[in-house]
Amino acid sequence: MTLERLGREIAKLQDEELANSRRRSLVRARLMGGSAREATRHVGRARDSVHWSLALAAVAIAALVGFWVGRPSMTQTPTVPRAGAWQTASESAPLPLEFSDGSEIVLAPRARARVVERDENGARVFLERGRAHVAVVHRPSTRWGIEAGPFEVAVTGTQFDMQWEPGEELLSVTMAEGKVEITGCGLGVRRVTTGESVRFACRAGAAVEEHVSESPVASSPLAIASQEPAPTTAPKAPTPSEPVHASTSLQPMTSAPSAQPSAISDAPIATAIASTPASPPEWQALAAASRYGDAFAAVESMLDRECESADSANLLTLANVARLTGHVEEAQRVLLALRRRFSRSPRAAMAAFDLGMLSADRGRDAAGAARWFATYLDEAPQGPLAREALGRLMETESQAGHAARARDTARQYLDRYPTGPRTDLAKSLLGHE
């Protein structure tokens, strides 16, 4: 019932917005102004001609796809790949391959791959050439394998970039999140974890690992989408540092440049966003990925420093991380620091609300919670959480035994929010049915 209640409230708010908009009339005018005629005229021509109907329809549909997509697109239309079918990205745009479990493989321009098989736990994909960004949704039974030449990358729920160049027999893997296991070409099992970049050359049946510096954590399909295709240059001779099997020494690459147009880029596959001057602290990236436990572990030892140096938005985030991982005292410390350093700001008011939530949680300190909710209402009477704060003030005043105050607050609540989620509580405090 509570989901329906939330849904009805959302629908009511949306309907108010939709009713006040000119959106439909603008779209209608646009359709009548030419776009509808354009669409139907092409379809009509196709029907008129028996001999050319199929050909014209194909051309018309292709033109209309281009027409109605209209705006510049950085990617090709996402594809749900069938087992066995080759998928090839175009010269200039990446090709996303989407799977029903939410996993995704984005082929960089000119990359080519094939889904070899699929089942309910995952898929086996063969990367014939080029770069791919792989994002596999983790579930307990997840089992994915990405094959590239003689190598196989086993995946259980991770994000990473990989590149395979068959001419040079070079495999590169850069981990954004999680870990993978690479096997093949006599490698044994090589585990690669978050932040690592590795590169293997397969030489006469032996894998030779090249050292690559750790790459920035941030990796996204957009990194592939935003990069230009690699220039056609002769590959540099790799310098082996840790041969897995030393039976065959690596010879400098003096063979002709690969017939494939792309070459292994010297830059890490996963590149940071160009506009970001420095990587955010690790805990922020982990928190953004909802890995709150890891985020708290990463920041715990420097909590005091963060309290004195982080901005107000990050302090709210940090307090949330601490709260969600059960570190109540630490969360309170962060929020109090925020209120001290950013006094009278909107986020300081938010911190007051959060302090109220911490105090109210599991009935820890109802009276203290009531004071914090009252503080929020005092500092931000029209704030985005005003209704919630008033409702919780009413509740905590009642829990703290301040019956008269709770009834006054209940009257205010019913007056201001007659259809709010706590009207039943307000009415019960006032003795209504």
Place this chain on the structure above:
Amino acid sequence: MPTALAAPPRSERVRKDDGTALLDALRVNDSDAAAALFDRYGEHVERVLARVLGVDSELQDLLHEVFIRALVGIADVRDPALLKSWITSIAVFTARECIRRRSRRRWLKFLPWSEVPEQVAPPFDFAGSEVLRATYALLDRLPADERIAFTLRFIDGMELTETASACRVSLATIKRRLSRAEARLRAAAQEHPAVAEWLEEAR
């Protein structure tokens, strides 16, 4: 002596019929038919898009896109009684593509209990808009198919069979998606008091 009533204009027939005349008119590129189609289903499609995506700046383009696709693909519709559910499906799949597109472009994002602008916001129903904003922030974290199932069922209020039809999946599949969506949403709602409040049982 009774006189024969003049036949209503063709456009009037198209607008008032049960779908047969509209479908026939669309197939022969009747100039009024596109307008009639939009007048009949424009509000419904806009609402479906808004339920799934939230009301935002892309809604206008997406609404236009749905009707262009409908006009191009109208030959696929055999039964006029299915016209509404067919165009609903187009809206759902258009929204789905939009969700996927947005998720690829989204950078690292974290949602604390609130995201407060530095400026003081103008006085309007902040409480109402906060639950709206927070709900869609939570919905952004669901897989596309679960989000769509949840919004159609619980926000638009579609029946289960209607929801399954709009998503072109079986009843069993839509129930699974709803179950997962509900579990995820309830777990994540603790980060957003504006939403958590609505999900708490009435006392």
